[in-house]
Amino acid sequence: MPINLWIISSLIFILLRIAPGDPIDAILGSGADQEARELMRIKLGLNQSIKIQYINFIKNLINLNLGDSLSNQEPVIQIIRNALPATIELGLFSILIAIFIGFPLGFVGLRNKNKKYDYISRIIGISSYAIPPFWGAMMMQLIFSVILRVLPIGGRFPIAENPHSITGFLILDSILKNDFNAFQGALYHLALPSITLGFLLSGIFSRSLRLNLEKAYKSDYVDAATCRGINEKNILYNYAFPNALIPIFTITGFAIASLAGGALLIEVTFSWPGLALKLQEAILQRDYNLVQGIVIVTSIIIISINLLIDIMIAFFDPRIKY
């Protein structure tokens, strides 16, 4: 993990420096004179050589110091701490919705193999891959917000109300505060972005469940169970499904990684104040420290989740040993 992080952080450091654009232009605009630019460059430490900047960056990173944002001088860790709960909340609900949509579709497809429902479930599954996230999000906004007017077009909480701020997870905070109105408000705003992202991810789950379940049904242990007279429901829940789930754990890891990319478009379209939106803004402003910080934190999360999934797989499948 430390080696992975060192490679990622070094890569992002180098890529940002070789990318065109200058944080000074983003901060001062194109109208600032040379003197003002130089002063700002010194203030932000960008006048030092790339080598010294890199050494300082790695030194700070070892001390868990991600530095201050170049554009607003706030600690990067604070900005991440404020934005991360929104992204996690959206990601978590999206995965749940993806499972809620994907698993039944996979089941229905398999149970009605090569029949009408199978084709429908396949079309839905493939559509969820094929639909560009920004277009899907805009269509959802158009249908549910503009035409039907049942869900808000964006934001994380009702405009006129103050959210409780304990953990930063608004749904959890409203539960902790026992505020049903705030809970409804948070859920109401979370619904559209999480359903959209969940639908876009559901194809991965429906396709993989269908394939793995089909594979499990063809295996010897299912044949043996059938011969022993175990009923269909028991075979599904105790034999086929647990075995089909193991590869899905791995896929969930990939889904979470792809969530980081998908969430960007969803967060921008739904004005969801999460980490992906911050990353986009930081890239536009060439805020090196913030981009580096967000990429490193996201990498840590993805690596940790994948590690956790590997441990879970080893726990559930005794054949796997590390």
Added chain:
Amino acid sequence: MHKLKYYGRIVSITCAVIAIFSQYSCTKKVNPSQNIIIASSGKIESIDPARASTLKSYQLLNALGDTLYELNNEGELIPKLAKYKPIISNDKLKILIKLKKNILFHDGTPFDSYAMKFTIERFQNIGTLNYILNKKIKSIETPTKDLLIINLNKPSSSIKGLLTSINLTPISPKFYQDHFDKFLNNNFIGTGKYELKRFSNEIQTLYPNKSYWGNKTKNKGINFIGYNSSSALYGAFISKQVDVLLSNSIEDTLRYGLNLLNQKEDIKEGKSEPIEISFISLRTNKKPLNNNDIRLAIAKSLNRELIRDKVSFSLRNSASSLIPLILKKDNSVSWPDFDPKGAKRIFRDQGYCDGNILNLPLTFRSNVPTDKLIAFYWQQSIKAEMKDCFSISINGVESTTIYKNLSKGIYPLVILDWTGAYSDPEAYLSPLLSCEKFIENHCLKGESVFSGSFWASEKVEKLFKESESLEGVARLNKLLEIEKLASKSLPYIPIWTSSQKAWAQNNISKPIFNGAGIIKMSELLKNEK
């Protein structure tokens, strides 16, 4: 039977979820907020006047604070926290400003000359745009609580324009004592009509300041919200989730849609005077654009009317000047009009046409939707009128990259825009035309390098210096003379000017703007019925 039970469960869960949402959305419709909800694009990173540099943060600061002066729609200086217009000493090195008394900050501390001194010095110390001010101000004196004296390094008439700057909105020295050398991004204590009740990057809530010294607000509060995409902003307004849509950055097709709704009287539209200018910058220090005749031919090839009609649906004003009309009263200086025959004639005289086609790359900001369309329509118009003489190839580059590369002289032709940092012709001319160090007409160091034109003129520099010690019409004439020189030498070709616009639902009064393009939030009135 088992199947029926299974589907029954799914249906009941779905119904329960729908019931929660519908109950919530009904509740919201029955009890709408009494605050007016204003939506705009993007978000506010900071509410610190020393850091503010976006129109959106200016809009908010204008509601939360007062400046010493404000410009009216005629461009005249109107005292706000100042008692009278500024008095300028004979040597033009001292500006005396008498301040109003008995004005309190939102924290209850009094506003006086010390507070103003604190504000200006803090801006000089940490202000993002402090380079505008630092070279001009020598020191600040506060002989009495209601008298402020600004000592200048050299005579400067534009300092009056700077005194309307929202970056110099007075702040409470007591509240900001620990933030003299650092930004306070999420709070603001000023003297304005509204007090800040809640701040997040996306939503800001403003309540009326009950002890405000001037006219009270007409509404019960403002919720200011930012959406990240044009479509979300438009959708929120159309579906009546917001009361007022405030944005100049939404796409022109959506502006057109809103314009049609306004014509049908389904909504109300308010707009400011046009203060943003879009133009093409020509790199004049290298061949072939170092040739004035070629620049003239290119200027004559630009069909502004076609671009205005096709790209902005005639909602913007084509511009033949670098200074917005509001700041100069008449349109006496004019850039060449569209004249394809004249352009062809010049190209031919310069050895082009009939097989020798001048091809130039035109760069536009890929993240600005109108830029791409301007480039496309100009390219097609040239193709239709003079394809045997001149052509352009268009390239989209992200704006931050363009700004970085402008001073490197990478782009022969590039589309840019500019809004003056303060309402004064100088704020439009100086950032585009002034040059510190030059050889003949080529700027080596200075503002025109950063605008990508590299153009310089000894006469222009002389006129800028002369204008510093003048006032009123005499000064304006000097600045117009500079613009006239630019219109002959053509380092830039103006395309159009844009207004700030706001659209309100019919139960809200028509939005109005001040002379600096800032919406007057306190004038918005919600009809409760």
